[in-house]
Amino acid sequence: MKKLISLVLALVMLVAMAAVGGVAEGFADSYDITVWVPEEIKELTAQQIDTFNNTNQFGIKFNPTIEAVSEAVAADNMVNDVEAGGDIFCFPQDQFARLLRAKALDELTEVFAEKVAAENDANSIAAAKSGDVFYAYPLTSDNGYFMYYDKSVIPEEDIDSLEALIADCEAAQKYFAFELQTSSWYLASFFFGTGCVSEWVTDDDGTFVKVRDTFNSPEGLIAAKGIEKLVKSPFHLSSSKADSFESNAAIVVTGIWDYELAKQILGDNLGVADLPSFTVDGEEYHIGSFKGSKLMGVKPGNDVYRQAAMHFLAQYLTSEECQLQRFELKGWGPSNLADQELDAVKNHPGLAALKAQDPYSVPQGQIHGSWWGIAQVIADDIKLATDEAGLQAALDKYLDKINELFTLDNTALLFVGAWNGWNNADTSKTYYLAPKADGSYVLTLDVPESGYMGGRVVNPGSWDTDKGFAQVTEGADLIKDLGADNPDNNIVFAEPGNYTITWDGEAFTIVKN
Amino acid sequence: MKRYSDLEYLRLSKLQKFLYRLGSFLCSIPVAVWHGIKKLGLAIWGFIKGIGLSVAEVVTTFKYGSKPTRLSYFIMGAGCFAHGQILRGILFLLFEAVFVFYMITTGSYWLSMLPSLGILGPTEEKKLIPELGMSVKTTVYHDNSFKIMLYGVLTIFFIIAFIYTWWVNIRQSKTAEKILASGKKLKSGKDDLRSLVDDSFHKTLLALPMTGIIVFTVMPIVFMMLVAFTNYDGSHNGYSNNLFHWVGLDNFNTMLSWTSNTGAGTQSYAATFGEVLTWTLIWAFFATFTNYFLGMMVAMAINKKGIRFKKGWRTILVMTIAIPQFISLLYVSKMFAKNGLINNFLIDMKWIETALPFFEKASWARVTVILINIWIGIPYLMLTATGILMNIPQDLYESAKIDGASGWQQYSKITLPYMLFVTGPYLLTQFTGNMNNFNVIFLLTGGAPNNPAASNSAGTVGYTDLLITWLFKITTGAESQYYLASVVGIMVFVVVALITLVAYSLLPSIKNEEDFQ
Amino acid sequence: MSDVKVQKAMKQHMGLTASRRISNTAIYIVLTIMSVIWLIPFVCIVLQSFRVESTWQVGYVIPRQWGWDNYVNLAKTDFWRWYTNTFILAILTAALQTIIVLCMSYTLSRFRFKMRKPLMKLMLVLGLFPGMMTMIILYRVLADLGLTQKNSIPGLLLVYVASSGMGYYVSKGFFDTISKSLDEAARVDGANRFKVLVKIILPMSKPIVIYTVLTAFMGPWGDFVFARYISMGTSAGKNVAVGMYDWLSQDQIGKNYTMFCAGGVLVALPVTLLFLFLQRYYVEGVTNGAVKG
Numbered sequence A: 001m002k003k004l005i006s007l008v009l010a011l012v013m014l015v016a017m018a019a020v021g022g023v024a025e026g027f028a029d030s031y032d033i034t035v036w037v038p039e040e041i042k043e044l045t046a047q048q049i050d051t052f053n054n055t056n057q058f059g060i061k062f063n064p065t066i067e068a069v070s071e072a073v074a075a076d077n078m079v080n081d082v083e084a085g086g087d088i089f090c091f092p093q094d095q096f097a098r099l100l101r102a103k104a105l106d107e108l109t110e111v112f113a114e115k116v117a118a119e120n121d122a123n124s125i126a127a128a129k130s131g132d133v134f135y136a137y138p139l140t141s142d143n144g145y146f147m148y149y150d151k152s153v154i155p156e157e158d159i160d161s162l163e164a165l166i167a168d169c170e171a172a173q174k175y176f177a178f179e180l181q182t183s184s185w186y187l188a189s190f191f192f193g194t195g196c197v198s199e200w201v202t203d204d205d206g207t208f209v210k211v212r213d214t215f216n217s218p219e220g221l222i223a224a225k226g227i228e229k230l231v232k233s234p235f236h237l238s239s240s241k242a243d244s245f246e247s248n249a250a251i252v253v254t255g256i257w258d259y260e261l262a263k264q265i266l267g268d269n270l271g272v273a274d275l276p277s278f279t280v281d282g283e284e285y286h287i288g289s290f291k292g293s294k295l296m297g298v299k300p301g302n303d304v305y306r307q308a309a310m311h312f313l314a315q316y317l318t319s320e321e322c323q324l325q326r327f328e329l330k331g332w333g334p335s336n337l338a339d340q341e342l343d344a345v346k347n348h349p350g351l352a353a354l355k356a357q358d359p360y361s362v363p364q365g366q367i368h369g370s371w372w373g374i375a376q377v378i379a380d381d382i383k384l385a386t387d388e389a390g391l392q393a394a395l396d397k398y399l400d401k402i403n404e405l406f407t408l409d410n411t412a413l414l415f416v417g418a419w420n421g422w423n424n425a426d427t428s429k430t431y432y433l434a435p436k437a438d439g440s441y442v443l444t445l446d447v448p449e450s451g452y453m454g455g456r457v458v459n460p461g462s463w464d465t466d467k468g469f470a471q472v473t474e475g476a477d478l479i480k481d482l483g484a485d486n487p488d489n490n491i492v493f494a495e496p497g498n499y500t501i502t503w504d505g506e507a508f509t510i511v512k513n
Numbered sequence B: 001m002k003r004y005s006d007l008e009y010l011r012l013s014k015l016q017k018f019l020y021r022l023g024s025f026l027c028s029i030p031v032a033v034w035h036g037i038k039k040l041g042l043a044i045w046g047f048i049k050g051i052g053l054s055v056a057e058v059v060t061t062f063k064y065g066s067k068p069t070r071l072s073y074f075i076m077g078a079g080c081f082a083h084g085q086i087l088r089g090i091l092f093l094l095f096e097a098v099f100v101f102y103m104i105t106t107g108s109y110w111l112s113m114l115p116s117l118g119i120l121g122p123t124e125e126k127k128l129i130p131e132l133g134m135s136v137k138t139t140v141y142h143d144n145s146f147k148i149m150l151y152g153v154l155t156i157f158f159i160i161a162f163i164y165t166w167w168v169n170i171r172q173s174k175t176a177e178k179i180l181a182s183g184k185k186l187k188s189g190k191d192d193l194r195s196l197v198d199d200s201f202h203k204t205l206l207a208l209p210m211t212g213i214i215v216f217t218v219m220p221i222v223f224m225m226l227v228a229f230t231n232y233d234g235s236h237n238g239y240s241n242n243l244f245h246w247v248g249l250d251n252f253n254t255m256l257s258w259t260s261n262t263g264a265g266t267q268s269y270a271a272t273f274g275e276v277l278t279w280t281l282i283w284a285f286f287a288t289f290t291n292y293f294l295g296m297m298v299a300m301a302i303n304k305k306g307i308r309f310k311k312g313w314r315t316i317l318v319m320t321i322a323i324p325q326f327i328s329l330l331y332v333s334k335m336f337a338k339n340g341l342i343n344n345f346l347i348d349m350k351w352i353e354t355a356l357p358f359f360e361k362a363s364w365a366r367v368t369v370i371l372i373n374i375w376i377g378i379p380y381l382m383l384t385a386t387g388i389l390m391n392i393p394q395d396l397y398e399s400a401k402i403d404g405a406s407g408w409q410q411y412s413k414i415t416l417p418y419m420l421f422v423t424g425p426y427l428l429t430q431f432t433g434n435m436n437n438f439n440v441i442f443l444l445t446g447g448a449p450n451n452p453a454a455s456n457s458a459g460t461v462g463y464t465d466l467l468i469t470w471l472f473k474i475t476t477g478a479e480s481q482y483y484l485a486s487v488v489g490i491m492v493f494v495v496v497a498l499i500t501l502v503a504y505s506l507l508p509s510i511k512n513e514e515d516f517q
Numbered sequence C: 001m002s003d004v005k006v007q008k009a010m011k012q013h014m015g016l017t018a019s020r021r022i023s024n025t026a027i028y029i030v031l032t033i034m035s036v037i038w039l040i041p042f043v044c045i046v047l048q049s050f051r052v053e054s055t056w057q058v059g060y061v062i063p064r065q066w067g068w069d070n071y072v073n074l075a076k077t078d079f080w081r082w083y084t085n086t087f088i089l090a091i092l093t094a095a096l097q098t099i100i101v102l103c104m105s106y107t108l109s110r111f112r113f114k115m116r117k118p119l120m121k122l123m124l125v126l127g128l129f130p131g132m133m134t135m136i137i138l139y140r141v142l143a144d145l146g147l148t149q150k151n152s153i154p155g156l157l158l159v160y161v162a163s164s165g166m167g168y169y170v171s172k173g174f175f176d177t178i179s180k181s182l183d184e185a186a187r188v189d190g191a192n193r194f195k196v197l198v199k200i201i202l203p204m205s206k207p208i209v210i211y212t213v214l215t216a217f218m219g220p221w222g223d224f225v226f227a228r229y230i231s232m233g234t235s236a237g238k239n240v241a242v243g244m245y246d247w248l249s250q251d252q253i254g255k256n257y258t259m260f261c262a263g264g265v266l267v268a269l270p271v272t273l274l275f276l277f278l279q280r281y282y283v284e285g286v287t288n289g290a291v292k293g
Helices: A002-020 A039-055 A071-080 A093-101 A110-119 A122-127 A162-172 A184-193 A218-231 A242-247 A256-269 A304-317 A320-330 A343-347 A349-360 A369-376 A378-384 A388-408 B006-011 B014-064 B067-072 B078-082 B086-113 B145-181 B189-195 B201-227 B250-256 B269-303 B310-322 B325-335 B341-348 B362-391 B394-402 B407-435 B438-444 B467-476 B482-506 C003-049 C069-074 C079-110 C116-126 C134-144 C149-166 C169-177 C180-188 C193-204 C206-222 C226-231 C240-246 C253-290
Strands: A031-037 A062-068 A088-092 A137-144 A146-150 A175-177 A198-202 A208-213 A249-254 A270-273 A277-280 A283-286 A289-298 A361-363 A414-417 A441-447 A454-458 A472-474 A491-493 A497-503 A508-512 B123-129 B134-140
Touching (some): A031 A304, A071 A088, A071 A093, A088 A304, A110 A137, A110 A304, A146 A242, A146 A349, A184 A218, A184 A369, A242 A256, A242 C253, A256 A270, A270 A349, A320 A343, B014 B482, B086 B189, B145 B201, B201 B482, B201 C134, B201 C193, B269 B310, B269 B362, B269 B407, B310 B362, B310 C003, B325 B438, B325 C003, B394 B407, B407 B482, C079 C149, C079 C193, C206 C253
Parallel strands (some): A031 A062, A472 A508
Antiparallel strands (some): A088 A289, A146 A249, A198 A208, A441 A497
């Protein structure tokens, strides 16, 4: 189906091009641009841009300076100084929100967005979007992790059980490398395995407004017990480097990028598999993982033709053709749907292991930059804990810090309702008023049938009474006037239904949908 | 605390003597701090008074001065021209011209924007490309908060410099008249130039270094302090997303409040700062003194009579200085990893069963970094101590030997006191240097192991993090909280400055600088 | 002197030499152990640089296959460009920084003028600020001057040299030890201040000049934080430390680790050689200078 859509789109584009005569007049003779890509695809990218220069139907020519900048560093540099940053750059998904907030990503308009949406898998699409707007091009869909192991140490039948693996490692005096203590990215795997979530919501500008996090729930405690088993083993190693195999590791949990290295070190002894399960109170839990993408971004600018030209280039560099080249040369797992169907891609052992892990993995989505630092210390805390209460305390502490992130920002507006028990702290029970460009705040909510359908707008954690009934200027017919029975200035809906509430800074407009 | 007379002091036992000295040291701290503050206060008062007097002088000069002098109030250098000092006159006039030109063209703009740090952020617009039938977003950048702050402050500096020069110009005209009235000759332009390599040679020599220091050390520090009063961070980078603005003392309130925002599990910034500061001081103490004493011992061992290959031993040790730390320390840190060379070797030898937690446990990691720091520090100290030891007058030892002093006595009565006296200031710079020893901690542990309690939304804090590495983490962290880093930077300065102030008023060898010449 | 006394004295003397022999042996043992500890990391790095059977980190020290591959491979990267960048930077820094430091320290040691003490105090205070935060500000200033990214080498030179006046302590200490009567004698003979500096003081200051040159020369080779910030992902503007530091990133360490070691050896080479030849002066300089601080 998706293939069909992309075909149709391509045809439409072709017709459109033919209609305007193919070449756009406004493009300059050539554009000097800086492209930041990881060192290993530097040469390939140069060739690809060359191909683009020779084949694109608009006659766009680029004169590129290609710099080897690894993905994480690229994001750091862009945030430090957007002005001096690369015009086109690659970055890992977890940096998306940060880059968006620094306004280092140009929006993908119309055809660009449509093509991305049509040709890539759902996860990578979600990774490149904020709200409904695309800000980046999916480059890979392989940013996840799985298990590499040494077949000479680990018997095939043990690879499904964490406990058996730990026992094998301890017996052989070899290390089980799983970077739980220094990386939240790996740490979260156990929590996802027991069904915990940490879901973050951004507004259109990439500002985080809401989080639903259940790491301190009973399921979280189970995950903590699983982590405890591993981190308290003397043969746990907090590392995700495949070269650990050279220094006494038998198992390393890492991503596809280490496949070649692991293959070179272990040769035929290399085994790859999805992550194992752990058992708590007789129940088995398969360890989860993050599933993410690498992305390519275009820097904003004020020359409309230059921006368009760069988008065409980025579109090409992340196309089916280029993704396949990167897969063939460097083993990068494509996000392009057509590429994913190819036999070569399907049969790649590393990508196969990643695929096996797929059912247990969680799309990375957008995550607050501070979360990585906050979650990072959970494993350290678990290691120090002596009993169950200690484990729970570690998780509670984590959640406190998350809450701190949001109470810090007390300019946000929340609608709190009587039907949710007047909870102004739990983000899953409040309604967030999304800020708009014109300075207003908008919320669309369902008011359920209940005896008292009242509520009002407050800042997080507070009980202000200055944004309620008295401030409703339009739509007063939809709410009840309780007079003196309404000391808290609540907005009390007359009947249940779907409403849109707009706050312009001084007054409310309420519309029933 | 009771003060002993010399005689009473001599009668005390060794322990009592030590306790007495320690006590009087501790007692002198508040006094030293008080003296420091008093001095600072007096200096500020003197400065204000000086300005007041100058203003008064300027006013009276205008009332009673001669025509050329009064003309200098408006046209700088007028007095000089009138008195035939053409070179000086030209320089004054040129300076005034440049100043006026700058203020009119750009200076006034920066100055007017300084209070707001910018009004208009970037604007976005979707523009249509007609021939493609599609629109593309364009972004236009406007104000730049950082540049406004930078040039705004530079303009203020420039104005101050101008006022000063203006004042000098008036004074010179006035003194020139006095000199002429007494019948003496004024300095010609040639004389002025000649004095630059003679009487005013120090001005020539200092001109370049001081310009450099002012532009690349003083200015950045001033800006750093100013950032602490803004909300400059990743969300307000002043250019591509949001402009930043002045926020007064808000950041200091956040940093210095002891209550955390949510209570329960998280720790306040102040508590974290205290924790990191404590370790920083412990680290600086051990890093300084282990190196000092061990380095001295190594130097003495190599210098001992009858030890051969002196140069060879030294060269081997000095290799650590020659190889950049980012190479050697990274390698050393890998050696001490859980699966590193050392642990693997010890396990292979069956000396231990499971790996030693060099960088895994707080106390182990702290001891390990101090030990590895000895490896780095001894060569420097060895070189310094070698020279000093050679300088100790040999007859002191000869006479000690005749009196039958043992080796230990010679060391504790001659070598150590001499070394301590001579290297006092050096020790102090070592101490403050170690407090800010970024490389060693960053390359060896990166702050690890994590300190779960102290880490908060500003970033992860580790047990081996020094204030300076913490500052780095805040700066480069996900939120890029420059303003917070700036506050921490100021607080680090306050702490280090207090220590220095106290130490300086206690150390004997600094006060009498001239004694050595 | 009676026979008994002579015998006693001889015995004492022999006892002394015996005990000295024992203590010297102990010192030799300690020094040998220390030398081994001090050399291990360097020997390991050198050995790694000759390992050709694999390019990543391994758990053993002695290479199974030896070769020059890693050194040859350096030429395929931008290494030599970074190396040249750093070398030029180091030489210019050494030259200019020495001039600045000598101007500063000589003035503060020899002249007595009104602002001298306040100046010294100011610089003491400035030195107490942690340098980390000013990094961001210096970046912005340099970016405004166009001295970042591909022009970072001149930018770095400017920053290194401009702030070097702060490090005047050691050489001021050295100048303090040169007797002032020399200056005064020359002044009486009609030499101006400039001549005194050039004709009398400088010839006597070989150790401190060499010490300053050496420390200034060493600095640029190891700067991987500030230089990295300034170069902002532009290969042409990297110094060797920044370029090599990137080889240790997750995606490159498997391929480039042994090359990193080879690069490390080459970086250490000029500084080590200089140290070997100039050690005597370095010791003299630091001795006479640091003592006074």
